[in-house]
Amino acid sequence: MNPTLADFGKDVWWIVLIKIVAVFVFLVVMTLFTIWYERRVVARMQVRPGPNRHGPFGLLQSLADGLKLAFKEDIMPLKADRVVFFLAPVISTVCAFTAFAIMPFGPFVSIFGQRTPLQLTDIPVAVLLVLATSGLGIYGIVLSGWASGSTYPLLGGLRSSAQMISYEVAMGLSIVAVFMSAGTMSTSEIVTKQADSNWYAILLLPSFVIYAISAVGETNRAPFDLPEAESELVGGFHTEYSSLKFALFFLAEYINMVTVSGLAVTLFLGGWRMPFLPDWLNQGWWGALWFTIKVLILLFMFVWLRGTLPRLRYDQFMKFGWKVLIPANLVWILVLAGVKTVNAHAPQQRWYWIGGAFALVLLAAIFWPSKKDSPKPTLEQEVAARPAGSFPVPPLDLQVPVSPRAQRITAEREVV
Amino acid sequence: MTVSDVLLTAVGLVAVGAALAVVMTEHLVRAGLWLVVTLGAIAVEFLLLRAEFAAWVQVLIYVGAVVVLLLFAVMLTRAPIGPSPDLDRPLGPALLVGAGTGLGLSTLFVWVFADRQVAVPETGSAQRLGEAIFADWVLPFEVLSVLLLAALIGAIVLSRREGAS
Numbered sequence: 128m129n130p131t132l133a134d135f136g137k138d139v140w141w142i143v144l145i146k147i148v149a150v151f152v153f154l155v156v157m158t159l160f161t162i163w164y165e166r167r168v169v170a171r172m173q174v175r176p177g178p179n180r181h182g183p184f185g186l187l188q189s190l191a192d193g194l195k196l197a198f199k200e201d202i203m204p205l206k207a208d209r210v211v212f213f214l215a216p217v218i219s220t221v222c223a224f225t226a227f228a229i230m231p232f233g234p235f236v237s238i239f240g241q242r243t244p245l246q247l248t249d250i251p252v253a254v255l256l257v258l259a260t261s262g263l264g265i266y267g268i269v270l271s272g273w274a275s276g277s278t279y280p281l282l283g284g285l286r287s288s289a290q291m292i293s294y295e296v297a298m299g300l301s302i303v304a305v306f307m308s309a310g311t312m313s314t315s316e317i318v319t320k321q322a323d324s325n326w327y328a329i330l331l332l333p334s335f336v337i338y339a340i341s342a343v344g345e346t347n348r349a350p351f352d353l354p355e356a357e358s359e360l361v362g363g364f365h366t367e368y369s370s371l372k373f374a375l376f377f378l379a380e381y382i383n384m385v386t387v388s389g390l391a392v393t394l395f396l397g398g399w400r401m402p403f404l405p406d407w408l409n410q411g412w413w414g415a416l417w418f419t420i421k422v423l424i425l426l427f428m429f430v431w432l433r434g435t436l437p438r439l440r441y442d443q444f445m446k447f448g449w450k451v452l453i454p455a456n457l458v459w460i461l462v463l464a465g466v467k468t469v470n471a472h473a474p475q476q477r478w479y480w481i482g483g484a485f486a487l488v489l490l491a492a493i494f495w496p497s498k499k500d501s502p503k504p505t506l507e508q509e510v511a512a513r514p515a516g517s518f519p520v521p522p523l524d525l526q527v528p529v530s531p532r533a534q535r536i537t538a539e540r541e542v543v
Numbered sequence: 544m545t546v547s548d549v550l551l552t553a554v555g556l557v558a559v560g561a562a563l564a565v566v567m568t569e570h571l572v573r574a575g576l577w578l579v580v581t582l583g584a585i586a587v588e589f590l591l592l593r594a595e596f597a598a599w600v601q602v603l604i605y606v607g608a609v610v611v612l613l614l615f616a617v618m619l620t621r622a623p624i625g626p627s628p629d630l631d632r633p634l635g636p637a638l639l640v641g642a643g644t645g646l647g648l649s650t651l652f653v654w655v656f657a658d659r660q661v662a663v664p665e666t667g668s669a670q671r672l673g674e675a676i677f678a679d680w681v682l683p684f685e686v687l688s689v690l691l692l693a694a695l696i697g698a699i700v701l702s703r704r705e706g707a708s
Contacts, residue, residue, distance in 0.1 A: 208624045211572070251668050255599040262607020266579070269614055273572060276624045288615055292608060299603075312669060 129319040130234060130244035132251060138243050145238060146247045150227050157422075158381040162189040164423075165430045172434040193374060201370040206276030215274055216368065216375035219267025223382035226260040229253035230389045231315045233399045233414020245399075245414060246315060253314045254306070257390055258299055261345060265291050267379065268364050275367035283363030286353055286441065293445060294344035294351075297337060297452040304334040304463055305394050318398030326402075328395040333459045335395045337452055339428075342387040344448065346380065348429055350436035351444060388425035389418070396421055551591050558584035569626035575614045582606050596669045 138146070163178065163186055170177025178188035203209065233245035250256065265288050272284015305327055306312055309320040321327055328335040344351040355363030365376045392398060399414030409417075439447070469480045504512065561580035568574050582605045589598035676684050 206624060208570075208572075211576070250595055252596050252599050255596070255603060259599050259602040259607055262603055262611070265607065265611050269611060269618070270572075270576075273614075273618055274624070281618065285615060285618055288611055292611060295607075 129322070130231070130246065130249075130315045131319075132249060132313050132316065134235075134244055135246070135249045135315075139241060142238060142241050142243055143247075146243075150230075150247055151224065154224060154227055154382050154385060155378075157385045158378055159189040159193070160186075161381050161384065161426055162192070162377075164426065165433070168427065168430045169434045172431075196374040196377075197371055199370040201372065202367070204276055204367045207367065208274040208276065211270050211274035213372075215267050215271035216372045216379070217267075218270070219264055219379040220375045220382075222260045222264035222267065223379040223386065226257045226386045227382070227389065229256055229314050230386075230418075231318050231393060231398055231414075232418050233412065234410060236411050244315065245412070249313050249315045252312045254302060254312045254317075254390075254394070257386065258295065258302075261291075261383070261386075262295060264379065264383070267376075271368065271376070272364040275364075277367060279361045280364050280366045283355060283360045283366070286360070287347060287355075287364060290347070290351070290353060290444070290448075291345055293448045294341040294452075297341040297448055297456060298345055300453060300456040300460065301334045301337040301341060302394060303460055304331045307460070307463060307467065314393050314398075317394060318400065321397045322400055326395065326397045331395070331463070333455070335391075337456050337459075338391060338395065341448070341452060342391060343429070343432060344444070346383045346387055346429075348384065349433035350438050352438060353441050353444060384426060384429055385422060388422045388429075391425055392418060392421040547591060551588060554584050554587045554591065558588070569628065569630055571617060571623070571627055571630065572614060575610060575617060578613075579606055579610050582610065596672055 166188070167177040167185070178185035181187035181191050203212065228247045229249055231244070231246040231249070235242055236245050237243075268291070269284045269288045272280040272282075272287075275281070305317065308324075308327060308331060309317045311317060311320070317327075324330065347353075347355065355365070360366075365373055368376060399418040400409050401413075401417040465480075465484065469477055473480070558581050561577045561584060564577040565574050565581065568577060582601065586598045586601040586606065589595075589601060
């Protein structure tokens, strides 16, 4: 028996309260755990022990860090806009928490004799709610950057808002294929649909790949952590923040990681169901366990990426998002829609259609105008192309002759 | 008056109040933030009228993207912290134009919709909206798409530097 939309909104008030507290506790514990997990895994990848002093395996390290942050001085910059400076971390955190309201943890369970789905709530447009809250979360970052009243946070905030908006487009488009296949936007029903057919990560592999990439961009994680590129921007948008306000940003970042992982699990990886298991293991409270395991595996991927890849340059990153991810996504949606239309209306002539489309693509590929290399301007042309009155600069490919001294040193080294 | 009516009126007042704050405030960025409140209140109105899809799309597009880009542009050019005294125009003409437009629009709406009863349909879903757009209103939709495309290309043409081909 799978939960459907009609099963939601019927809980007693104290069940709702229990669920809200449970989601809150889940997210906070996941954050504390993920910080420790990330530090340990990255340490392992870099052949060092990582935090191992507080509690067993250093598990209490993030709790200690949190307490330390809470007791630090709360600094308000002199030039800050006080109201907005205070509001920004609140917006970030509230949006991060809200997005998790529609995550399905499992099927029906019984809580103190009440039969209820293991999900806070579900609405017909549940996935849009996640996108909307992550869109609102951008305000937290933009406003914190602006309200700090200093340059580095402003630059970091602008960067990160541009980045998050760009990658939100790619993310939203990658989810469109899921909507088209499932025929619904409610998370619980998408999970049910995947039990009937197959995981959408397999059926809609291109969408899953694009979602995974844009999820990393959306959460500002390495290798896309440009908003807080330490070598360029000090700390990015939260440079001026300290104490609990900083802790809230930290919390929001890790919750966002958990949220995009949870959404990936729900939309692409079968939700709370585990395949190849007997039926009784896919019922009741077991769902929450499988969901958490899948989320932890995806979080490991995040850490793995961080430990492996160097940070991208900003222009490469934006070019990748707009010129590769979004067009590829649109083409894929077009192909999927074409396949679905042919399947629905003319299943007999399917191969004619596929062959025709293939021939068209082939023809286009053959007759596509090849890109000519633009002729390299000579030195005289470059000089002539300069606007009048501009400062004289050397040509771009100027070969600086090696100094005689350096030449002598090289020669002496080669003789020895 | 049902509960829903009271809520609709209250949220409507919030939207109007925030809209007033947009034009009254002397802080440039705070004007943008009040605009967020206005658009958010309109999204809540949609929710109260049970148009869930429209409500969340409103949040996603207008609050989450359009105003963020607006603030982005403001911050790229100039965004002083604190009041900017040069934002205000003379009060007289502004009052005249604002009151005139407001009165005109409200009389128009009252005149057209005063004695028309609209039944609140059941929950607005993406399916019903899609059917309405792509069956009944497909021509306006396509025309709007072309218009937006033209605006997009125009923006690119304008922002290209001369002779940078």
